Amino acid sequence: MDELTKKSYKLRRSVIEAVYRASSGHIGGDLSVVDILNVLYNRIMNVSPEKAHDPDRDRFILSKAHCADCLYAVLGDKGYFDINEYLTTFEKFQSRFIGHTNTAIEGVEMNGGSLGHGLAVGVGMALAAKMDGRAYRTYVVLGDGEMAEGSNYEAMMAAAQYSLDNLCATVDLNGLQISGPTKDVMNTAPLGEKFASFGWNVIEVQDGNDCDQLIAAYEQAKACKGKPTAVIAHTVKGKGVSFMENNVKWHHGVMTKEQYETAVKELEARYE
């Protein structure tokens, strides 16, 4: 197993620990989106703690902000803050690590928590780059359930209207949302065709938990000129923990001690 993939599993291990200690967290989506965040932060984006306020840094918005748990693990691993603070205080009384993204945390670019906001905010960031002649790119990560929010489609229109080829949206398409399979709750498919019909370049990633496939997609997105790119990443909710995989019950779940120990064992076996 390559180092980047190993890192994905180490990040999963951190998330599991924080969520177990907090007895709260959107663990299923954390585990599906982690490879996307790992690839973006460690291979694709021009970001680092030293560049946290550099006007030319790439911008990132986690629109499915309930997976802040996962973003915190990635940012902590990158050195934006002491990861132990996250691991021990996540969602605890008076913690700054609340259950959704907020800019009080170093490295977080925009507050989140209500779905259907991130893509439009990302349009504004990408538009500002065009206005200022800056080369930074803006990345937004959405959920497939989130794509039921109508505001996303307003943002999709505007991104195409302004030819925002510096904007890249990723849908973490894990096929599940809190009430059940997305196709049964409110079918947002076919997402690739929807983006394409709005004038976007669309890249389907067959295994959105495969770092190499994701890297290839993001490199392809960078090369696309004249329109924004949507990466439709087909992922597995709960990926990496056998009893959580594709199990809707783990959208937001509290682990027993035994479950936690099993999860840790499974994850550690992947990178040790």
Next chain:
Amino acid sequence: MSNITNRQAICDTLLEAAKTDKDIIVACSDSRGSGSMTKFFETYPKQSVEIGIAEQDLVSVSAGLASCGKKVFAVSPACFLSTRSYEQAKVDVAYAETNVTLVGISGGISYGALGMTHHSLQDIAALSALPGMRVYLPSDRFQTAAVVKELLKDTKPAYLRVSRGASEDIYDENTAFSDGAVLLKEGKDVLLVACGEMVSRCLHAAELLEKEGISAGVIDAYCLKPLNGELILKAAKGVKLVVTAEEHSPYGGLGSMVAQLISANDPKKVLELSLPDGHIVTGTAEEAFNYYGLTKEGIAASVKRALS
């Protein structure tokens, strides 16, 4: 009366400021005409953003621009801006503390007979309830321009509501504003506190009351949040009655705020004049104001009734 509207004053002020500030952005939702922003779009196309009929997108995109250093004025009819995109105002502007001024044009019942969909009689309550959001309802074109200039000096969120038609001049281009409220007239029997279109009406009502031997003070509370409570309490000291007048529903607007202030600090009767909690009568804004007693005569009559 001048024919320069408050929305025109906003555009003129931004046109002037944008000469030296390339970070000023005006964003519209197919509202550049109704927002009197056509000239800005023509003069500074690179600082103008058209979002189309999509108010939620308007506010979120504005927040994104602001997070990258832009000073954004998101201009859209107050009725849609304050409700359709309320969550975007809450999350992307207020909570994220982005440098966005939400400019609600044709506020209150400006659209007259176009009906309830086009009235914004909940916006003071709604926007004031957002942490960190400042709320302004200037009373004339000079004050409007001054508020815009003030807002350009900091990076905090604000909601600015103006009417559709021209407002009577109360000030002039040399008036300085600093405290969010202006004591326009002192009075010892009653204090009238108003905002927006109701300020000039209250000034005239006070003149009518004086003729009948009632001494009425008038405050222009153009900044609803944060409200200048100190000035209001000082002017209210010793009066028998405090009256508020606003182009808003009876809930959560200027009346509620002043009543809250007075009851906590100097308990006395507060008469709250506003539009009703219900469907507004069909007609021009002036016809409706007349119907609901929000004219100088109507306000003076309400004050006399409350005093008797």
